[in-house]
Amino acid sequence: MKEILFRLDNVWKTYKMMGKGVETNALRGVSVQVKKGEYVAIIGPSGSGKSTLMHVMGCLDSPNKGRVFVDGKETSTLSEDDLARIRRRKIGFVFQSYNLIQGLTAAENVALPMRLDGVGKKDALKKAEKYLLRVGLKERLTHKPNQMSGGEQQRVAIARSLINDPEAILGDEPTGNLDTKSGMSVISLLEELNKKEKKTVVIVTHDSRLAARADREIHIKDGNIDQDRTNHNHNK
Amino acid sequence: MLDLAVKDLKEHKVRTVLTTLGVIIAITAIVSLGSVSAGINEMVTESQSIVGSDVIFVMKSFDMSDMSGPPTSFELESIKEEEIESIRSMSGVKRAVPIISKMLGGGFFEIDGIDMNEIDIFGAADIQFKEGGWPDNDDEGIAIGYPISQALDVGVGDYIVLNKKDVEVMGIFEEESGMYDMVALMPYSYAEDVFDMEGEATQLMIEPDDVSIVEDLKNAIEEDHQDLDAMTMADALAMAREMTDTLSIMTFGIGGVASLVAAIGIIITMYTSVLERRRQIGILKAVGAVRWVILKQILEESIIISLLGSLIGLGLSFFFVDMLNNVLLGGTELALITPTLAFGAVAYGVIITVVFSLYPAWIAVKTDPIDAIRNG
Numbered sequence: 001m002k003e004i005l006f007r008l009d010n011v012w013k014t015y016k017m018m019g020k021g022v023e024t025n026a027l028r029g030v031s032v033q034v035k036k037g038e039y040v041a042i043i044g045p046s047g048s049g050k051s052t053l054m055h056v057m058g059c060l061d062s063p064n065k066g067r068v069f070v071d072g073k074e075t076s077t078l079s080e081d082d083l084a085r086i087r088r089r090k091i092g093f094v095f096q097s098y099n100l101i102q103g104l105t106a107a108e109n110v111a112l113p114m115r116l117d118g119v120g121k122k123d124a125l126k127k128a129e130k131y132l133l134r135v136g137l138k139e140r141l142t143h144k145p146n147q148m149s150g151g152e153q154q155r156v157a158i159a160r161s162l163i164n165d166p167e168a169i170l171g172d173e174p175t176g177n178l179d180t181k182s183g184m185s186v187i188s189l190l191e192e193l194n195k196k197e198k199k200t201v202v203i204v205t206h207d208s209r210l211a212a213r214a215d216r217e218i219h220i221k222d223g224n225i226d227q228d229r230t231n232h233n234h235n236k
Numbered sequence: 237m238l239d240l241a242v243k244d245l246k247e248h249k250v251r252t253v254l255t256t257l258g259v260i261i262a263i264t265a266i267v268s269l270g271s272v273s274a275g276i277n278e279m280v281t282e283s284q285s286i287v288g289s290d291v292i293f294v295m296k297s298f299d300m301s302d303m304s305g306p307p308t309s310f311e312l313e314s315i316k317e318e319e320i321e322s323i324r325s326m327s328g329v330k331r332a333v334p335i336i337s338k339m340l341g342g343g344f345f346e347i348d349g350i351d352m353n354e355i356d357i358f359g360a361a362d363i364q365f366k367e368g369g370w371p372d373n374d375d376e377g378i379a380i381g382y383p384i385s386q387a388l389d390v391g392v393g394d395y396i397v398l399n400k401k402d403v404e405v406m407g408i409f410e411e412e413s414g415m416y417d418m419v420a421l422m423p424y425s426y427a428e429d430v431f432d433m434e435g436e437a438t439q440l441m442i443e444p445d446d447v448s449i450v451e452d453l454k455n456a457i458e459e460d461h462q463d464l465d466a467m468t469m470a471d472a473l474a475m476a477r478e479m480t481d482t483l484s485i486m487t488f489g490i491g492g493v494a495s496l497v498a499a500i501g502i503i504i505t506m507y508t509s510v511l512e513r514r515r516q517i518g519i520l521k522a523v524g525a526v527r528w529v530i531l532k533q534i535l536e537e538s539i540i541i542s543l544l545g546s547l548i549g550l551g552l553s554f555f556f557v558d559m560l561n562n563v564l565l566g567g568t569e570l571a572l573i574t575p576t577l578a579f580g581a582v583a584y585g586v587i588i589t590v591v592f593s594l595y596p597a598w599i600a601v602k603t604d605p606i607d608a609i610r611n612g
Contacts, residue, residue, distance in 0.1 A: 055606055060522060060605060060606055061606060080526075080527060081526040081527055081528075084521065084524050084525060084526045084527075085524065085526065086524075087522065087523065087524040088523065088524020088525075089524070093522055093523065095522075095609060097609075099515070099518075099519045099522065099609055100519075101240075101516050101519055101520075102516075103240075103243045103244065103247055104240075104243070112520070112523055113523045113524050116520070116523065116524050116525050116526075116529060117524070121239070160523065164524075
């Protein structure tokens with residue numbers, strides 16, 4: 001039996017719309033568990049709450065109700081700074097729009113989570129180079145984000161998510177801004193990290209073909225889990 | 237993470253330069269204006285150590301309301317010979333030195349006629365000469381401060397005109413003689429002739445037999461001579477301090493307004509900077525930056541701007557003060573940037589900037605990473 005990395009118990013997340021007292025429930029009592037080393041796709045139409053589910057899982061957002069555990073530790077009661085530390089050490093995020101810092105080079109962007117963890121610039125950059133090499137960007141160390149293609153930027157983002165050797169990589173529509181070819185290379189990279197380095201990979205997507213490649217698909221509809229199924233014969 | 241702050245400042249050069257300029261102007265204003273009151277303060281303190289603390293000044297009483305026109309055009313009524321003699325004969329008076337004091341050059345410098353053997357009571361005995369020396373009591377000459385010689389363009393052997401009479405310059409004090417820079421001294425007997433004041437004095441300087449009776453003697457003089465005012469060194473210093481305090485309040489008031497304007501510039505800059513950087517702040521938070529890191533980054537930027545602005549402002553002030561002393565005041569040391577003023581101004585610049593950056597920094601800290609990343 002594999003250890004559980006993420007556990008959500010009856011999680012509710014409510015957003016106030018424009019402060020007008022109108023509330024939307026992005027999550028309505030979701031309970032789900034993700035084991036270490038799993039490759040999970042969260043799929044659903046836009047506005048279904050799939051991104052919110054991932055944000056709550058990844059400690060980027062806190063639930064209004066219910067309990068969240070990461071690696072056995074309850075996070076729903078932690079302070080903002082404690083959540084930041086968990087994001088920094090246990091979770092790597094990859095976003096649809098890459099979210100690199102424009103003024104920094106690829107290596108500096110990758111080194112960022114390590115520098116935030118108190119590692120010196122030199123050591124952090126050295127390790128960043130190693131990870132940029134790992135994602136196939138050894139020619140792009142000193143390039144700024146605007147000098148790179150979307151696919152390259154997303155691979156820099158993946159290198160950044162890896163640098164503190166997290167348990168899990170969470171991708172929010174990681175291929176959403178990419179052409180098919182670059183998208184496939186990003187997905188392959190994530191799959192490789194899952195298979196070879198046993199990283200837990202959770203991606204949010206609205207692309208069913210992409211979801212079908214995962215070990216498990218969690219379908220979200222109107223803030224609830226509509227379907228949770230394991231893919232036995234996925235075509236990779 | 238200092239490099240991120242520096243990078244950001246470099247990326248927005250115009251904004252950085254303009255904000256820094258605000259700080260520069262504020263600090264230059266504070267230090268330049270403050271240097272004048274600091275310099276006067278220093279001079280007051282200096283005069284205390286030069287002139288003995290037991291000396292009593294006596295002059296004709298005057299009513300402030302009688303003064304018309306600028307204070308420099310104001311001339312005291314003179315003390316008559318009988319009065320001088322009467323004071324001289326009082327018990328407790330060791331010596332009473334009559335002085336004929338005139339303001340010249342629109343109050344810019346002061347001429348004092350005094351017995352050349354008594355100049356120690358004036359604290360002038362230690363003055364060093366650049367050229368020439370003291371006139372003797374029977375000489376028809378004068379010794380002047382270096383800046384006066386520069387302003388009038390005269391040297392030893394040249395003549396200056398006083399009350400339509402030619403007076404020979406016999407000595408020029410060493411440069412930077414402090415409070416004597418703007419003073420000219422001539423023998424009392426000659427001053428009597430030049431200013432038509434036979435046996436009279438504009439003021440008396442009195443040395444008591446003992447320092448312990450200064451206050452008593454002062455009161456006795458005022459009691460005996462209702463039309464005279466006596467002032468001890470302590471009184472004089474208190475008056476001077478009151479004046480410099482007023483000056484300080486004025487200068488720092490102007491500086492305060494300037495720094496408030498600069499501070500508003502900073503708050504706007506930092507606020508804009510935070511808004512423009514919402515996405516970057518969101519990313520930093522998403523990849524695990526704690527609140528302190530975000531706060532620090534904003535504060536680092538403001539510290540860099542304020543330190544840079546304050547130091548440049550301080551440098552400029554040295555330049556302005558030098559100009560003020562040498563060009564406007566003809567080589568005096570009136571304006572003075574003391575270490576306290578310099579450090580104080582820089583510290584003030586940094587502290588006020590940091591304080592005014594707290595609000596924008598707080599906005600940055602409160603940024604919701606999800607919203608910032610999604611909406612920029």
